[in-house]
Amino acid sequence: MERRGSDAFFSSCACLAVCVSVYVCLCVCVCVCVSVCLSVCLSVCLCVSACVRESMQAKQPFEKCQIIKMCECQLKIKDDIINLASWLAKTVRSWVLKHLAKTKPRHLVLYFVAFTLSMIVVTMGLRGNIKFLPLIEWMRLQVDRLVCTPAIHELDELDVDDIDLGPQNCTRIHPRVLVPRIYVADQEMDDALGIRCGDCEEFIVYSQVRNNMTGTLVTDVEQADYILIPFPAECHDECEHNSRADFSRAVRAMKPLQARNPRAKLFTVSRRPFPARTNFRKPMRQLLHDHPDVKFLSPDIKNMQQSELKALKTRLEFQNHIVLPQFPLDFAVFDAPFDRNWKRPFRFCFQGTLLNDERSMVAEALSGRDDSFVLANCRSSRSELTNGHFRSSESAVVYSQCEYCPTPRGDTNCDTRFFDAMRAGCIPIVTNRMRPTPYVRHVEYWNWSETYMRNTKVAGFKRLLRDLAQKTEDELHQQRLRMRDAAIHLTHAKCNGAPGLQYALAALNEDRSGLEDLWGYSRYQP
Numbered sequence: 001m002e003r004r005g006s007d008a009f010f011s012s013c014a015c016l017a018v019c020v021s022v023y024v025c026l027c028v029c030v031c032v033c034v035s036v037c038l039s040v041c042l043s044v045c046l047c048v049s050a051c052v053r054e055s056m057q058a059k060q061p062f063e064k065c066q067i068i069k070m071c072e073c074q075l076k077i078k079d080d081i082i083n084l085a086s087w088l089a090k091t092v093r094s095w096v097l098k099h100l101a102k103t104k105p106r107h108l109v110l111y112f113v114a115f116t117l118s119m120i121v122v123t124m125g126l127r128g129n130i131k132f133l134p135l136i137e138w139m140r141l142q143v144d145r146l147v148c149t150p151a152i153h154e155l156d157e158l159d160v161d162d163i164d165l166g167p168q169n170c171t172r173i174h175p176r177v178l179v180p181r182i183y184v185a186d187q188e189m190d191d192a193l194g195i196r197c198g199d200c201e202e203f204i205v206y207s208q209v210r211n212n213m214t215g216t217l218v219t220d221v222e223q224a225d226y227i228l229i230p231f232p233a234e235c236h237d238e239c240e241h242n243s244r245a246d247f248s249r250a251v252r253a254m255k256p257l258q259a260r261n262p263r264a265k266l267f268t269v270s271r272r273p274f275p276a277r278t279n280f281r282k283p284m285r286q287l288l289h290d291h292p293d294v295k296f297l298s299p300d301i302k303n304m305q306q307s308e309l310k311a312l313k314t315r316l317e318f319q320n321h322i323v324l325p326q327f328p329l330d331f332a333v334f335d336a337p338f339d340r341n342w343k344r345p346f347r348f349c350f351q352g353t354l355l356n357d358e359r360s361m362v363a364e365a366l367s368g369r370d371d372s373f374v375l376a377n378c379r380s381s382r383s384e385l386t387n388g389h390f391r392s393s394e395s396a397v398v399y400s401q402c403e404y405c406p407t408p409r410g411d412t413n414c415d416t417r418f419f420d421a422m423r424a425g426c427i428p429i430v431t432n433r434m435r436p437t438p439y440v441r442h443v444e445y446w447n448w449s450e451t452y453m454r455n456t457k458v459a460g461f462k463r464l465l466r467d468l469a470q471k472t473e474d475e476l477h478q479q480r481l482r483m484r485d486a487a488i489h490l491t492h493a494k495c496n497g498a499p500g501l502q503y504a505l506a507a508l509n510e511d512r513s514g515l516e517d518l519w520g521y522s523r524y525q526p
Contacts, residue, residue: 163397165424166336170495171488175442177506179214180225183264185254186210189230192253193246197232197239201271204329204492205297205501206230213498214505221257221264226508229254229268229294233278245279251291266294267508271327273300273412288317297322297504300414300436309515319512323436324504326416329492337400337425338484340477347371347469349402349426351395352417354378357456358408358431365461366406371469373402399426403476404450404468406431423487425480429464431456433520439503440517441510443490446525448483453520 184206190196209217209228218224231250232239239245247268254266275298276283282290284301301321308314325331336342348366352359354376363376395417399405405421406429413434421428429450437445452464471479492500516522 163400164336165334165397165400167334168332168493168495169335169484169488172497173489173499174497175499175502175506177442177502178509179216179502179505180508181216181218181223182209182226182228182505183218183221183224183257184210184228184230185257186230188253188257189250192249193244195239195242195244197235197237199237200232200235200239201327202231202233202269205269208492208498208501213494214502216505222261224261224264227254227257227264227266229266231268231279233269233275233280234271235279239279242279247280247287251294265508268294268296269324270296270298273298273302273414284321285317288320292317292320295320295322295508297324299324299326300412302412304413304434304518306434309521315515318515322504322507322512323438323517325419325438325490325500326414329500330494330498331419331423331491332493333423333484333487333491333496334396334400338480342400342425344401344403346373346402348404348406348465349373349399350406351375351398352410355410356408359410361456361458361461362406362408362431364458365465368462369465395420396424400424402426404429407435408432409435419487419490422483425483427476427479427483430519433518435519437517437519437522438490439500439507440522440524442503443486444482445486448479448486
């Protein structure tokens with residue numbers, strides 16, 4: 001991966017970094033000095049007041065006060081602290097002067113300008129004149145334009161319109177799971193919100209439950225194990241960003257139902273890993289914290305970190321989150337790409353935005369090969385990639401032309417790429433141990449996928465690619481057949497019996513204390 005940038009830009013960044021570090025050091029020194037002075041003054045005041053009180057009680061001269069000795073000892077300790085603070089200030093001062101002596105005058109000007117601008121921005125931000133998040137995003141895009149070069153490596157021009165994936169595989173799956181009885185609170189939702197929505201992403205799940213595809217729908221809440229809150233989160237009609245669509249109000253509207261059936265629990269669905277951009281108006285972490293009595297079905301908790309899994313409180317909250325595949329949930333699994341004679345002109349494929357080190361590693365490693373298709377744009381031109389070569393509906397067609405598809409994380413730990421690839425016979429390469437694994441108790445992942453989770457070094461990933469390129473056609477074919485079986489179990493497609501829906505609803509009663517539905521934490525991994 002080529003990286004380019006302006007020397008002046010990097011020099012400015014370095015100057016800004018030094019300036020900020022010096023400013024922080026000075027602030028620390030000032031804080032230490034002020035705290036020491038205040039503590040000394042407080043100690044003196046306490047000693048004097050104690051001595052005056054002792055002198056009045058003992059009727060002896062002030063100079064003979066016994067507490068004076070303790071005060072003198074304490075003040076000596078304070079003197080030591082003052083000396084330490086003075087030494088620290090002198091050290092920082094000498095370090096700053098030493099480096100400033102070696103700095104060119106033009107860099108000093110940059111220091112001053114950067115420091116002044118940063119103080120202006122901080123001051124205006126504190127006053128509310130500047131919104132930090134849009135400013136940071138704008139600055140990030142400017143940096144991206146300077147230092148990022150798109151990775152585009154197309155051996156031949158792909159015409160997705162000429163590729164026919166054939167009919168859908170409609171193998172019927174009969175999951176052996178216990179699906180709870182569910183009551184859909186449609187009337188209660190309409191009464192609480194006062195709006196009726198008709199075009200929302202989550203409605204596919206709600207409609208499948210209403211149509212009793214699992215055979216466990218009940219019309220009497222007293223017979224239900226769970227109450228489905230059909231909340232209109234991501235809509236494309238008058239319900240989009242509608243203030244009347246308030247989730248807290250919807251949850252409160254379920255209280256009468258729970259009063260009639262205290263053992264019935266609540267659950268709902270979010271199409272996005274980042275529900276703050278929908279009518280939920282809060283991140284998934286906040287929803288789980290604010291509503292501990294509600295279970296949420298969604299593809300991911302955005303950018304979950306390993307450190308979060310170590311905290312007991314967080315783990316308990318995360319247990320109320322059940323992983324779904326990325327939407328569309330009822331994706332079609334095709335037959336033709338799994339045929340032994342299906343032609344795949346590319347060994348490896350990747351298309352996406354260069355958002356992080358994982359993606360940069362993948363793009364650089366693939367760009368150096370003559371058997372790969374790469375279309376990796378920069379963050380600053382992300383809209384061009386979205387509106388350019390391939391839309392999401394065509395991704396499965398693109399991946400049908402490739403043997404392997406690396407699936408690095410992007411804005412979150414999950415992506416549609418993983419499912420688009422597997423349903424078209426393209427084997428995913430997972431590079432993120434925090435990737436969610438939907439229905440992992442019922443779907444096998446590790447006998448058909450590939451993984452690389454050691455680091456983001458290009459050399460190591462290149463070695464993996466070389467090893468994968470040595471696999472025989474028979475090995476790849478058998479691997480794809482196992483992947484097809486997994487894809488059929490994951491989908492919510494009606495012609496397959498919606499096995500994914502049954503696994504999702506069965507997960508409402510499953511023990512998730514181990515958080516096994518994360519790639520690197522699954523106890524089902526060999």
